[in-house]
Amino acid sequence: MVMEVIRIDYLHVQENLPKSSCCIGFFDGLHTGHQALLENCIAKAKELNIQSGLITFDPDPWKIFFPDCVCRHITTLEDRIHLASVMGIEVMYVITFSKDFAALDVDAFHILLKKMNVAHITCGFDFKYASKNTGNVDTISSQNYFDVSVIASVNSKNEKISSSRIEPLIQSGKMDLANELLGYMYSIEGVIEHGFKRGSTLLKFPTANLGANPDYLMPSSGVYAGFVYVDDTFYGAMINVGNNPTFENTKISIEAHIFDFDQDIYERQVRFFFLKKTRNEIRFDGFEALKKQLQSDIVTCKNVILYEKQYVAKTASLWDAKVFEFK
Ligand SMILES: Cc1cc2nc3c(=O)[nH]c(=O)nc-3n(C[C@H](O)[C@H](O)[C@H](O)COP(=O)(O)O)c2cc1C
Numbered sequence: 291m292v293m294e295v296i297r298i299d300y301l302h303v304q305e306n307l308p309k310s311s312c313c314i315g316f317f318d319g320l321h322t323g324h325q326a327l328l329e330n331c332i333a334k335a336k337e338l339n340i341q342s343g344l345i346t347f348d349p350d351p352w353k354i355f356f357p358d359c360v361c362r363h364i365t366t367l368e369d370r371i372h373l374a375s376v377m378g379i380e381v382m383y384v385i386t387f388s389k390d391f392a393a394l395d396v397d398a399f400h401i402l403l404k405k406m407n408v409a410h411i412t413c414g415f416d417f418k419y420a421s422k423n424t425g426n427v428d429t430i431s432s433q434n435y436f437d438v439s440v441i442a443s444v445n446s447k448n449e450k451i452s453s454s455r456i457e458p459l460i461q462s463g464k465m466d467l468a469n470e471l472l473g474y475m476y477s478i479e480g481v482i483e484h485g486f487k488r489g490s491t492l493l494k495f496p497t498a499n500l501g502a503n504p505d506y507l508m509p510s511s512g513v514y515a516g517f518v519y520v521d522d523t524f525y526g527a528m529i530n531v532g533n534n535p536t537f538e539n540t541k542i543s544i545e546a547h548i549f550d551f552d553q554d555i556y557e558r559q560v561r562f563f564f565l566k567k568t569r570n571e572i573r574f575d576g577f578e579a580l581k582k583q584l585q586s587d588i589v590t591c592k593n594v595i596l597y598e599k600q601y602v603a604k605t606a607s608l609w610d611a612k613v614f615e616f617k
């Protein structure tokens with residue numbers, strides 16, 4: 291089912307929006323904490339026989355307040371729309387974020403939700419909203435326009451699972467931990483570009499170089515077992531992030547050697563999925579030594595992928611993909 295995406299200009303809210311049970315927040319990553327909110331929101335919608343919705347904001351509030359900030363995220367708005375849809379949300383409300391919207395007081399914020407025909411709101415225990423974050427679970431629970439469910443903290447190791455907790459895990463290469471909190475494999479979308487062609491000529495290890503969408507968080511340098519998603523299929527791969535110190539590249543690249551794959555995918559839009567980091571990037575004494583290491587990386591990365599089969603299948607189903615079985 292294709293999800294409906296409705297842009298909301300808070301000054302001109304459409305009339306006759308369907309009655310809905312909504313969860314609300316930025317929801318970067320739609321991690322396992324967020325997923326608890328979605329479950330409650332969808333259950334309420336079913337109980338009340340109304341639509342389930344997710345209310346989010348765009349552009350990124352940080353960008354509005356700090357226009358020069360490099361705001362990288364776990365997911366783009368498009369990813370959040372896709373993931374929310376496969377997780378069962380029927381309509382996505384994207385409120386256009388602006389300084390004026392952020393200045394709404396608590397009561398004006400409640401009236402906006404009422405105008406949007408929201409009958410039930412699901413939010414987390416630490417939800418903050420309205421001007422200077424004056425709104426919280428006490429204020430939202432004491433208004434009379436709609437009902438509210440407050441979800442208790444979803445924790446891992448006694449600490450709240452949050453986007454800001456997952457971000458440094460991705461950036462430091464602790465991908466297995468990041469993925470555990472996300473509930474699926476982290477991914478970066480982009481277009482395949484031309485590299486220096488040393489992979490296919492000198493090393494005999496062709497690699498697909500990702501021109502990554504700059505909105506995503508960059509994993510730290512190193513080698514990762516993962517996948518390249520192309521043509522509705524997850525192809526097992528070993529991915530290198532770094533500046534190839536053996537060749538002293540000046541720029542960081544993200545490249546994948548895809549197992550049992552010989553298609554031309556230049557200029558194609560693809561997505562790289564990161565399962566687990568297997569080693570740091572190393573400066574080798576010549577390309578023969580690097581070649582030898584790559585042979586052993588294949589074995590390591592294939593084993594990691596086979597070990598995590600169930601987990602891989604779960605992520606593939608979120609992206610409507612089939613998993614190609616390498617030799
Ligand atoms: C799995 C994998 C691991 C890699 N590990 C290293 C490494 O440890 N050190 C390094 O200098 N380059 C490493 N590389 C990058 C190679 O140097 C790179 O693939 C080669 O220079 C080809 O680059 P090109 O596609 O720009 O021609 C690795 C590449 C892959 C796919």
Ligand SMILES: Nc1ncnc2c1ncn2[C@@H]1O[C@H](COP(=O)(O)OP(=O)(O)OP(=O)(O)O)[C@@H](O)[C@H]1O
Pocket residue numbers: 314315316317318322323324326327412413414415416417418441442443444445450451452453454455
């Ligand atoms: N682990 C969690 N348990 C319960 N509620 C959560 C959890 N994480 C987020 N929420 C709730 O989900 C909604 C969206 O939150 P938000 O987008 O701020 O996520 P976050 O992970 O807390 O992000 P950040 O780390 O940037 O604060 C809010 O209502 C928030 O209270």
